[in-house]
Every structure is written in C-alpha cells, then in structure tokens.
Amino acid sequence: xxxxxxxxxxxxxxxxxxxxxxxxxxxxxxxxxxxxxxxxxxxxxxxxxxxxxxxxxxxxxxxxxxxxxxxxxxxxxxxxxxxxxxxxxxxx
Numbered sequence: 001x002x003x004x005x006x007x008x009x010x011x012x013x014x015x016x017x018x019x020x021x022x023x024x025x026x027x028x029x030x031x032x033x034x035x036x037x038x039x040x041x042x043x044x045x046x047x048x049x050x051x052x053x054x055x056x057x058x059x060x061x062x063x064x065x066x067x068x069x070x071x072x073x074x075x076x077x078x079x080x081x082x083x084x085x086x087x088x089x090x091x092x
Contacts, residue, residue, distance in 0.1 A: 004038050004052055013064040015072070019044055020081050022072050024054070024062035035060040039074050043082055053085040 007025030014021050021042040028035055039054025039062065054074045065073045070081050077086040 004055060007036075007038050010037065010062045011064060013066065013072070015066050015069050015081070017069040019069065020072070022053075022064050022074065024064060024074065026060055026062075034058040037062050037075070039064075041082060051082075053079055053081075055087045055089070057088045 004027070007027035010024040010026050012021060012023040021044065022039055023042070024037055024039045026035060027038055034057060037054070037056050037059050038052060041051045041053045043051075054077070056075060056077075059075065061075070063073075063075055067073055067078065072079050072081060074086065078084075079086055
C-alpha cells in the first residue's frame with residue numbers, strides 16, 4: 001500500500017489518548033474509474049513516516065470513529081493500530 005495516489009483531503013480523527021491521527025483522502029482515478037478512499041496513520045510523539053492503513057474502492061466518503069485507544073473504525077472496517085490495515089484488493 002506504499003504507492004497509492006495522494007488524493008484530496010476528506011477528514012481526520014484523533015484517538016482518545018491523542019497517540020494516533022487518521023486522515024482520509026478521496027482519490028479520483030479518472031472518468032472510467034470509480035472513486036477510492038485512502039486512509040493514513042500518523043503516530044504522534046514518534047519520528048515515523050505516514051503509513052497507509054486503509055484503501056477502499058467504489059466509495060467517496062469516509063466515516064472515522066475510534067472504538068478505543070488502539071482500534072479505529074473506517075467506513076465499518078475495524079483496524080487495530082499501529083500495525084493493522086484494510087486493503088480492498090486483499091479483503092483485509
């Protein structure tokens with residue numbers, strides 16, 4: 001998931017403890033391709049690169065909620081942080 005398109009900013013959310021920030025972006029592949037949403041993880045207080053953790057096809061909205069400090073729900077998919085991810089191409 002390292003070579004995904006950048007996209008246009010949609011929304012962001014911060015975990016209850018402030019450790020994680022999730023940002024989502026709308027990616028437009030052109031006239032013959034559906035919209036896609038990319039989600040990235042930023043770990044506060046760490047000098048790490050931004051990490052793509054969410055990639056979904058045929059969608060143009062993002063709903064981000066935190067279930068707890070270490071689990072984010074993006075458009076209904078639970079992702080355990082910091083190592084979990086959802087990629088529609090592999091179904092998890």
